[in-house]
Amino acid sequence: MGWIHDGLQSFLELRLLAPAMCTDGSFRPLIATLLLLVALQAYADGPVVVVMSAASGVDRLTREEVVNIFLGRFRQLPNGQSALPVDQPRDPGLFSDFYGQLVDKTPAEIRSYWSRLRFSGKTAPPEQAPSEQEMLQFLASNPGSLGYLRAGQQPAQVKVVFNLGD
Amino acid sequence: MTQPSGRQLHVVEGLMLLLLASAMVGPASAMDFSLSGFGTLGAARSTDESAQFVRDLSHPDGLTEQWSLNTDSVLGLQADLNIRPEWSATLQAVSHYRPDGGFEPEITWAFLGFDPNPSWSLRAGRLGIEFYMLADSRLVGYSYLTVRPPVDYYGTLPFSYVDGMDISATWPFAGGLLRGKLYGGLSREQSPWDQLQFDMSESLLLGGYLDYQKGPWQVRLGQTSVRFANDLPLEDFYAALPEATADELRVKDHWSHFSSLGIVYDAGPLQTQLMLSKTFNEHGTFEDTWSGYLVLGYRVQDWTPFVGVSAAKSAPADLQYAIPGYTDAYQSNFHTDQGTYFIGTRWDFRPGMALKAQVDVIRGDPSSTFLYRWENEEWDGSMTVFSLSWNFVF
Incomplete structure (x- = not known):
């Protein structure tokens, strides 16, 4: 652990x-x-897990794949499909823990990172979900999308594809 | 002055077009429109009145012993329209200190992007140029650690955008990501030359890079070439020289080449950048130059103190038809031989805002004048620069 x-x-x-x-x-x-x-x-609140829709056809991602998708370096799933990451900036604790556990970066550093990419016309930041409920709805209607949650709280319609506590 | 109002009109027209397009497609499709911005309010001063320190060669004058807001202050606004998953349109207008000494906004980015799949990306329109790693985000102070990109390295670049296109591709390779990019276009910019302007518009820029990123490491090899469309505004001087000599000095229709290597190590609280570059010129005016910098930063909660060193050294071209006393005096205007030690800190004091403070200690030869404006006989090549800046994004 x-x-x-x-x-x-x-x-x-x-x-x-x-x-x-x-x-x-x-x-x-x-x-x-x-x-x-x-x-x-x-x-x-424990580790954060990366989840996808149970119907996504993806079982497991590596840490590198999750980093590449959320930091916009290469947004492709192992099955070749485009990946669509979803952030939850309105839950500052979760947002901070997710990037802290993923790449050991603070929210300020993540914002600074995206300001470079956004203002040089490159990759767009992840989708912004206002709540966990909306993140789950987005996942249900977009098969290639990924979100994150606290470990042990995931509802049945999603599956854990990576555990940041591992 | 019809220029500035024309420029502003383009900004407004562009924004209206984007808004109109977003209204026409409607909210039902996978499309979103966003407005965002960035800015820096920077104050800086030097300890020397015998030469003026500039951020880059697009500035007509620079720092003296008085605090000045011109060197680093910037305000940028950007509109993005994303039509998922493949299309995007971006328009960015920036107000900063210009070659003519004003702050009239100009369009720095205006392009249509097409990303058919996660690997490929095409853009056409007005694009920032990745001359060197990070060169296309030099104005976004919030995105980097130092108050400004190291001047010994980035200062000789008056170019920031072209009207043209670029294409990039990314592939997983050996456990990391391999990325390649090609770009080309025409410059629309100017660089001040004493009271006059060096008109770089229509100059052709072509280049590309190969980049490999794995874990905390990123390495990039880049190459850009510029073919100048115009000469420096020194026709009287050239006309007074024998034709063979003047032809060696003219930059019009001649190439300058810029090769670079960048290495980044970024792991958690530690940020490290090492950049090296070599320029080579097919004319006798701009000098072939080596430059480089190293910066180390380490985050401690909201603070990220950093230290760094940068240097640049150039050598004049050997002229076949040199005229002692004239051509060497001319070439000495383009000479650089200096190093800078810098130390400072960034403080992310609230979301979307950072304060920075930095001291640059420059030690150079008195002959090192290319990166300064209005130097006089008392210039000894050394000065200290103090800088404070407030950086934000919204």
């Missing part, structure tokens, strides 16, 4: 950094606790 490892690592790094960040000893426990809460918050 890579995400537990990552979570622990973040916690340990922050715990080690915390004493150095404050000169007044009395604030240390408080700051350490706050940092711990922040670290745990980022992983509280």
